[in-house]
Amino acid sequence: MPRLLVCTDSYPPQLNGVSVVTAAMVTGLSARGWECAVLAPAYPPALTAPLSQPVTLRHVALPSRSLPAYPDVRLVWPPLRHARQIVRDFRPDVVHCATEFTVGWAGLRAARAYDVPVVTTHHTDFSRYCDAYGVPFLRPVVQRWLGRFHRRAHHTIAPSAAVERTLRAMHVGHTTVWGGGVDTAHFSPRHFSLLSRHRYAMGADFNFLHVGRLAPEKNV
Template sequence: MRILLCTDTYPPQLNGVSVVVAGMVAGLRARGWDCTVVSPSYPSALRDLLHGDHGGAQYTVPSIACPGYPDIRLAWPSTRNMRKLIKHLRPDVVLSATEGMVGRAGSHAARDLGLPLVTSYHTDFSRYCDAYGVPWMRTLVSSWLTRFHSRANATLTPSLASRRQLQAFGIHHTRVWSGGVDTEQFHPRHYSATARYRFALGHAFTFLYVGRLAPEKNLELLLKAFAKVSRSRPGRVRLLIVGAGPSEAALRAQAPDGVSLLGALDRRNDLPSLYASAEAFLFASTTETLGLVTLEAMASGLPVIAVPAGGVGDYLQDGRNGLAFDANDVDGCAAAMIRLCDDPSLNERLRAGARQTAERYGNKAELDRLDSTMRDIIRTHGQPVRASAPLLLEHAAPDSR
């Protein structure tokens, strides 16, 4: 089986969506699929950070840095060029993994040529509008999302909450597929005294955040809550923040004593041991369709203190695998942090519950379901595409890395 996967984010760019999409490619290839990826180009400095094989042929579309958020790449491929590529490759199905211009070009080309089209919904962009100070754009963004996913034969969505949101938009051909978490890569056995020494944690109760540093993640709340806890438990707590993004400078300026912003860390070599060597994970976002980092934390045996909103609400169980607090409630977050600091037995119980939850979301079973789902869509909607002479995308080239 052949699949063309069109995405506006892919390694070496690091975020939840790029991780899930790369996992799709690797998982399908391991199950016998011939996968080709179309993604934006990335600067060589970023490509040098890429570890591992993310699978198959890759075509990169020239891109530019997003103003104000240079980690995001903006590409503008033409539907005409995408049609040429599809006729050359003759895939059985097209998966448009993102709603940006690369995903849109793949979507239009697949429908023009009568190919089965699958879309995936990973990001609730309509809710980002409030965080970025443009609430008036929410209706426009919701309309864009609706038009994009309405073209598909099926839309993959990572949680029941995001499925309900798409249904509210009038999109009913949804299938819940979370992508899952690698429970071997993220595991309590990766605890490392060396990692704790590296970051000078000593015996401090260490809270961890991993993710993009952006307004929608509400990291200011975590800093305020930590400041309250630190004042009541002086010298006993630390907060490590891992990630990069447009809010980094502001967060560094606001960070109280005891907070360390570590920047982006190597996902394979550094993150597993850092997760497993902390005591608890903090997360204040209310816009997640899944919240992959919270599952990675749970797989590493960390209790999660988070808002049970969006996809996180599907699996966060207060008192079983973590502690819940209300959206924008600084005092509620601080109170949960203090509970864990002061009650070792609660911490141990939640650690066990977190790992049990993550094991139910293991990525092997999820990738098996993805394989089955894509084959079913091809059987139901597939038809051959007439071949053309070999022809590559104009202004694009196969990426050999």
């Protein structure tokens, strides 16, 4: 049975694109016979996870603090000791670092210390946030950080061809495009409800729906 250790700075019950995709990957691989463990921040007990997790999942919740600007985002002091311990105890066949921050970096360093293959995912080009928040001079610094992180991995996953081009511009060559799937049971025409459409004054016309934070970097 293959073993996967996922190291991520964002995981349910926090709700965002990275956490949902990462949890769905863990759930899917567990259903296919993989033994998975997750190293992620701890969240307040009042939050509930939006996705069900495998009963056998080993989940190490690291002490964390909220980010002042975004209370839902949790910050973890670099947990290198925890990462090395779980790599020693769990003995994964591969370590997947889903984010480039403290938990992801700790997983990357621990995996390299124990000669375990590392796969990373580049979900977001955080260097673009510098332009959106008025500090464009920091963009090269953030790009160097991201590029250095992914170049240290054995392979890097990009969710789209555009993201892969961004990685290539940062001199990351070992990449694969792995697009996000759509749950056709959840997002199905059988859920169509004319009553719900009338409730929101949508009628029968075609509508666009935006789901996400109304933040500058989203370019809504």
